[in-house]
Amino acid sequence: xxxxxxxxxxxxxxxxxxxxxxxxSIFVGPSRKNRAKYDSYECGIQPTPQPVGGGRFxxxxxxxxxxxxxxxxxxxxLYPWAVTYHQLGTFGIIAILSFIVTVLVAYFYVxxxxxxxxx
Numbered sequence: 001x002x003x004x005x006x007x008x009x010x011x012x013x014x015x016x017x018x019x020x021x022x023x024x025s026i027f028v029g030p031s032r033k034n035r036a037k038y039d040s041y042e043c044g045i046q047p048t049p050q051p052v053g054g055g056r057f058x059x060x061x062x063x064x065x066x067x068x069x070x071x072x073x074x075x076x077x078l079y080p081w082a083v084t085y086h087q088l089g090t091f092g093i094i095a096i097l098s099f100i101v102t103v104l105v106a107y108f109y110v111x112x113x114x115x116x117x118x119x
Contacts, residue, residue, distance in 0.1 A: 067115055074103050 081088070081096050088095075110116060 063115055067110060071103070071107070074099075 077099070078096070081092065085092070
């Protein structure tokens with residue numbers, strides 16, 4: 001149990017710091033309230049009213065975002081292999097080649113289905 005005391009101490013210290021910082025910002029910070037401060041900012045353009053349906057995005061945006069995350073995570077898995085390349089031997093090379101083949105199969109499948117087209 002003694003091993004967790006420093007972790008608990010850091011958690012308590014972080015919580016105290018957050019509470020004190022937020023409390024101090026209320027009292028010390030400027031409190032000039034005006035309409036422009038609370039309006040949403042859209043790169044200097046006047047904000048447009050939201051459509052009744054909530055302004056739906058096409059599903060294509062979400063598909064591309066998910067594909068980016070999937071391929072980005074797969075690339076992140078390549079980094080530890082590159083660092084320990086010399087220590088893994090033949091098994092490491094076979095494992096990473098099968099991984100790369102799997103990534104390429106997924107990439108060509110998505111490309112063939114038109115998932116990467118920006119229409």
